[in-house]
Amino acid sequence: MPAGTLLYAQSGGVTAVINASASAVIQAARARKVRVLAARNGILGALREQLIDTTSMPLAQVKALAHTPGGAFGSCRLKLKSLDADRAKYERLLAVFKAHDVRWFLYNGGNDSADTALKVSQLAAEYGYPLTCVGVPKTIDNDLAVTDCCPGFGSAAKYTAVSVRECALDVAAMAETSTKVFVYEAMGRHAGWLAAAAGLAGAGKDDAPHLILFPERAYDEADFLARVDAVVKRVGHCVVVASEGIRTADGRFVADAGGGKDAFGHTQLGGVASQLAGRVKDVLGYKVHWTLPDYLQRSARHIASKTDLEQAMAVGRAAVECALNGQNAVMPVIVREADAPYRWHVDIAALSAIANHEKTMPKGFIRKDGHGITAAARRYLQPLIEGEAYPPYGRNGLPDYVVPKHAALRRKLPAWQG
Known part of the structure; x- marks a missing residue:
C-alpha cells in the first residue's frame, strides 16, 4: 500500500x-x-x-x-x-x-x-x-486549453441541442397567432461552444436555431434586428440562441448586469436573452418569449x-x-x-x-455570416453529445440520485483565520 x-x-x-x-x-x-x-x-x-x-x-x-x-x-x-x-x-x-x-x-x-x-x-x-x-x-464551457474537449461540456451541449429543438417545435406550432421570436440564452462568457452546440438542433437552412450569437463575434444590434425580421418573414418565426458573453464592438458586454465582479474576477453577467427579447419587441413589434436555462444546462x-x-x-x-x-x-x-x-x-x-489559457471557437467553426455553425463544427460537436446515459429511476418517477452522508475528520490544526 x-x-x-x-x-x-x-x-x-x-x-x-x-x-x-x-x-x-x-x-x-x-x-x-x-x-x-x-x-x-x-x-x-x-x-x-x-x-x-x-x-x-x-x-x-x-x-x-x-x-x-x-x-x-x-x-x-x-x-x-x-x-x-x-x-x-x-x-x-x-x-x-x-x-x-x-x-x-x-x-x-x-x-x-x-x-x-x-x-x-x-x-x-x-x-x-x-x-x-x-x-x-x-x-461546461469547453474552454480548457490542450484537451480536445472537456468533461461536462458534452452533456451540457446535449441538453442545449435537445432543448432548442423541442422549444423550436413549440414555437413553430404557435407562431401563426402567438410567439414569433424565441430567444434562448446559453452559458459562455468568452467562448461560444454551448451556443454552437445549439446548432446541432437543426441541419437545414430554415431549421432552428435560425440565428446564433457568439462571443467571438461583435454584436451589431441593427444587423441582428434586420436578420430576425428577415427570418420571421421567410419562415414565419425565428429562434435565436445567444451566448451570455456577447459584446458590442467596443468590448462592452451586452448583458453586463452591473453586479460587479465574481470571485474569479469575472464581470457578473445576467439576462442577455431578456435584453434581446425586449429590443425585438420594441423595434420590430413581434411577440417574443425568452429563456435563461442557467443552472439547468450544467445539472441536467x-x-x-x-x-x-x-x-x-x-x-x-x-x-x-x-x-x-x-x-x-x-x-x-x-x-x-x-x-x-x-x-x-x-x-x-x-x-x-x-x-489560465482559454480555448475559444475556431474561426472555421463559425459560418461566414457569423450566425451559425459550419460543417467542421458539426463534425467536432456531434460525437460529444452522442449516446444516452440515463440514471436509474425510482418508483416516484424521479431519478434515483444519491446524497451521501459524510464522515468528517477531526481537525488537527488551529482554526483558519483567513
Whole structure:
C-alpha cells in the first residue's frame, strides 16, 4: 500500500458528470489501497481543514455518484492569487496536507483550478514536501486549453441541442397567432461552444436555431434586428440562441448586469436573452418569449451524453494513475483520434500549458455570416453529445440520485483565520 493519503477537491461551477470523475477517482484509489479524503466545498474545505473520509462510503454509494449531478462534496468559487500575494493561504494548505499526510492532491476544475494546482505543486517543491498535484478537467464551457474537449461540456451541449429543438417545435406550432421570436440564452462568457452546440438542433437552412450569437463575434444590434425580421418573414418565426458573453464592438458586454465582479474576477453577467427579447419587441413589434436555462444546462444529468460520462470517468481514473506514478503538475486530457467513427484516448499534459489559457471557437467553426455553425463544427460537436446515459429511476418517477452522508475528520490544526 502506498504511504500517504489522496485529497480530492471540486472547484467552480459543477457539471452533470463531475461526480462521475469523483466516483472514478475513489474507485481507482481503492483498487490501489489508497485512502481518499475529500475537501468539503472545494479549496475552502482544505483551508478550513474540513475534510471528508470517503472510506466510510459504501461501494454502491460511490458507484451511484456516477449518475448523480451536483457536487457530492461541495464546490466553491475561490480564486487564489499568486504565491506571493496569497502566500499565507498556500502555506495553510500545505500545513493541512502535512497534518493529514496528504501526498497526492487532485483538483477537479477548469483554468483557474489548474493554476492553483500548479502553484501548490511549486510551493511544496520549495518546502521540500513530497506532494504530487494533478488537475482533473471539468467545465461546461469547453474552454480548457490542450484537451480536445472537456468533461461536462458534452452533456451540457446535449441538453442545449435537445432543448432548442423541442422549444423550436413549440414555437413553430404557435407562431401563426402567438410567439414569433424565441430567444434562448446559453452559458459562455468568452467562448461560444454551448451556443454552437445549439446548432446541432437543426441541419437545414430554415431549421432552428435560425440565428446564433457568439462571443467571438461583435454584436451589431441593427444587423441582428434586420436578420430576425428577415427570418420571421421567410419562415414565419425565428429562434435565436445567444451566448451570455456577447459584446458590442467596443468590448462592452451586452448583458453586463452591473453586479460587479465574481470571485474569479469575472464581470457578473445576467439576462442577455431578456435584453434581446425586449429590443425585438420594441423595434420590430413581434411577440417574443425568452429563456435563461442557467443552472439547468450544467445539472441536467437525466439527459447526459454517454460520451461525456465515459470521458469524465476516464480522466478521473487517469488522474489517480498520474498521481501514484509521481507525474506532478499535470492533467489528463482528451485526444481525438477520429470523427467518424469517433475515437479518442486520454493523454497527459503539463498544467503550465493549461493554467489560465482559454480555448475559444475556431474561426472555421463559425459560418461566414457569423450566425451559425459550419460543417467542421458539426463534425467536432456531434460525437460529444452522442449516446444516452440515463440514471436509474425510482418508483416516484424521479431519478434515483444519491446524497451521501459524510464522515468528517477531526481537525488537527488551529482554526483558519483567513
